[in-house]
Amino acid sequence: MNTDSRTKNSIRNSSISIITQVLTIIMDFVVKTIFIFILGKEYLGINGLFSNIITLLSLADLGIGVAIPYSLYKPLADKDTKKIRVLMKFYRNVYNIIGCVVLVIGLSLTPFLSHIIKDMPNIKGIYFIYDLFVIHSALTYFFVYKKFLIDSDQKGYITSNITFISSFFLNITRVILLILTKNFIIYLFCSIVFVLIQNIWISIKADKMYPFIKDKTEDVISKEDKDEIITNVKALLIYKIGSVVTLGTDNIVISKFMGLIPVGIYSNYILITNSLNNVLNQLFNSITSSIGNLVATNNERSKSIYENLSFFNFYIYSLFSVCLFILINPFIEIWLNHDYVLSTTVAFLLAFNFYLTGMGAVTNSFRSAYGLFYKAKFRPIVMVIINIVVSVILVKPMGIAGVLIGTIVSRLLTIAWLDPLVIYKYGFKANVFEYYRRYIYYLIIFLSSCGILYYLSTFFNTTHILIWLFTAIITFILYNLIIILLFRRTEEFKYFYEKISNIFKKLFRKGMKI
Numbered sequence: 278m279n280t281d282s283r284t285k286n287s288i289r290n291s292s293i294s295i296i297t298q299v300l301t302i303i304m305d306f307v308v309k310t311i312f313i314f315i316l317g318k319e320y321l322g323i324n325g326l327f328s329n330i331i332t333l334l335s336l337a338d339l340g341i342g343v344a345i346p347y348s349l350y351k352p353l354a355d356k357d358t359k360k361i362r363v364l365m366k367f368y369r370n371v372y373n374i375i376g377c378v379v380l381v382i383g384l385s386l387t388p389f390l391s392h393i394i395k396d397m398p399n400i401k402g403i404y405f406i407y408d409l410f411v412i413h414s415a416l417t418y419f420f421v422y423k424k425f426l427i428d429s430d431q432k433g434y435i436t437s438n439i440t441f442i443s444s445f446f447l448n449i450t451r452v453i454l455l456i457l458t459k460n461f462i463i464y465l466f467c468s469i470v471f472v473l474i475q476n477i478w479i480s481i482k483a484d485k486m487y488p489f490i491k492d493k494t495e496d497v498i499s500k501e502d503k504d505e506i507i508t509n510v511k512a513l514l515i516y517k518i519g520s521v522v523t524l525g526t527d528n529i530v531i532s533k534f535m536g537l538i539p540v541g542i543y544s545n546y547i548l549i550t551n552s553l554n555n556v557l558n559q560l561f562n563s564i565t566s567s568i569g570n571l572v573a574t575n576n577e578r579s580k581s582i583y584e585n586l587s588f589f590n591f592y593i594y595s596l597f598s599v600c601l602f603i604l605i606n607p608f609i610e611i612w613l614n615h616d617y618v619l620s621t622t623v624a625f626l627l628a629f630n631f632y633l634t635g636m637g638a639v640t641n642s643f644r645s646a647y648g649l650f651y652k653a654k655f656r657p658i659v660m661v662i663i664n665i666v667v668s669v670i671l672v673k674p675m676g677i678a679g680v681l682i683g684t685i686v687s688r689l690l691t692i693a694w695l696d697p698l699v700i701y702k703y704g705f706k707a708n709v710f711e712y713y714r715r716y717i718y719y720l721i722i723f724l725s726s727c728g729i730l731y732y733l734s735t736f737f738n739t740t741h742i743l744i745w746l747f748t749a750i751i752t753f754i755l756y757n758l759i760i761i762l763l764f765r766r767t768e769e770f771k772y773f774y775e776k777i778s779n780i781f782k783k784l785f786r787k788g789m790k791i
Contacts, residue, residue, distance in 0.1 A: 295560055297440065298437075299556060302556065304448040306552075308452055310613075311455055311456065312324075315459050318537075319398045320461055320541075321540075321544060322532070322537030322541035324544065325544030327406070328528075329527070330386070331413075334382060348506060349364065349425065358487075361426070362490050362492060366497075369422050371422075372419065372422045383408075383411030394532055398537055406462060409462065409465040413468055417472055420476035420477055420480040424476075424483070426483055427482070435486075436482075437559070443475035447467065447471040526665060527680050528540050528544070530669060530672055534672045534673060539676070542619065545612075545617055546605065546609070549605060550627060550631050553597055553601065558638070568646040583700070585769050585772045590635070590638050591723075592760060596753070596756055597635075598628045598727075599726050599727055601624075604749055604752070605627070608745065611741075611742055611745060619677060627681060629685055630681055633689065636716070640700055643704060644704075652703055656696070659691055660688070660691040667682060693716070730752050730755060
């Protein structure tokens with residue numbers, strides 16, 4: 278596939294994914310607002326805590342969801358339908374087993390809920406509510422393997438559209454049911470029904486797009502392919518543990534040492550950061566298949582593309598992180614009220630963690646494209662140990678801020694420097710120190726911008742909606758001026774300026790034709 282085709286697919290996937298994700302976020306905020314005012318803080322805490330426990334159960338995936346696209350890039354590029362059909366058969370069996378394992382393990386944990394929650398709330402059917410969370414999680418694994426085929430073929434916009442339509446009707450139904458019944462259990466049943474509908478819909482669409490995968494075959498996956506997948510999965514399991522424990526333990530630690538209500542308040546902040554992450558992940562995930570195609574067909578250009586994308590990665594995540602720090606607390610106060618607002622320190626640490634997490638987006642895409650899953654395989658374990666130890670030590674004296682510091686310290690001491698080293702050493706066969714220099718420079722710019730722009734924001738009463746919007750616009754403009762001032766002469770800036778200019782020129786020409 279040529280460069281223009283890869284760029285076109287990436288732009289189409291990114292734009293459609295971002296639009297649908299933004300609309301989904303708006304709907305989620307509406308549902309969350311109604312949820313809070315109808316069911317209250319305790320149900321909010323239960324929802325946040327059980328969601329984190331389910332995140333830990335996703336370890337049953339073993340990281341195979343990352344290995345699937347890597348194994349499909351080459352057969353799709355070569356149009357090897359026989360191999361694709363065999364791989365799909367193999368992944369179907371694997372995911373059916375995973376779904377059953379999640380169900381069994383999740384339900385077996387039901388009697389131990391009282392050991393996780395500091396003060397067990399008097400909520401009717403709390404154990405059954407947890408079981409519904411488990412059932413919902415287990416059902417997400419059935420039929421989902423076909424989604425990876427569509428996404429790996431650089432057609433992720435199709436699955437994005439299906440997901441959005443399903444989410445739209447799910448949220449409308451949940452709002453109606455919440456208002457009419459005020460019942461959390463019915464709310465959860467609704468989610469279970471719609472996750473099944475969504476996965477079956479994607480499965481039917483994949484069958485129409487790739488009719489050959491429906492053909493029965495007696496062929497089995499080759500020993501070579503199976504051994505490669507198993508090798509990758511072994512390494513990915515450790516990465517999966519690191520990712521899941523880092524994401525899934527915060528609410529559990531807060532619940533154990535502080536109680537359910539702080540979990541509920543913190544979950545509002547997580548909703549915002551997760552919403553932003555989902556939008557930006559759509560942007561970067563949509564280019565992963567194009568990167569995979571690039572590595573498979575034209576590896577010589579990979580390093581320069583990586584460096585250009587790394588600058589774009591920094592710009593996007595630093596912009597959103599600075600805005601997050603300055604705007605999140607006044608937004609929470611406007612959205613809910615002052616009782617749901619956490620400290621400025623927590624807001625900064627949340628934004629800092631968001632930035633550090635986001636800075637690994639392009640590196641993750643390239644690591645997946647190169648299949649470098651086995652290199653630095655013990656990094657996630659070290660990260661998990663640092664995260665848990667620091668979080669548990671600091672949660673009592675510092676509360677939620679201590680938990681966030683644990684996550685930040687674990688990232689800085691592991692993922693921030695080791696993952697790029699793996700890409701440069703085994704992917705590009707080049708020296709990584711130039712990347713480190715840029716990374717530190719980017720970090721200094723981010724921290725300095727946070728300080729300067731936050732100081733300027735203190736002159737405004739940002740708890741008024743119009744002033745909040747004005748502050749958001751000013752913050753956006755000033756940060757972009759900082760970036761232009763510092764990077765306007767660099768090759769990375771010129772590269773993206775040219776790309777963006779070309780996109781707008783094409784859109785303008787199409788508009789003129791219409």
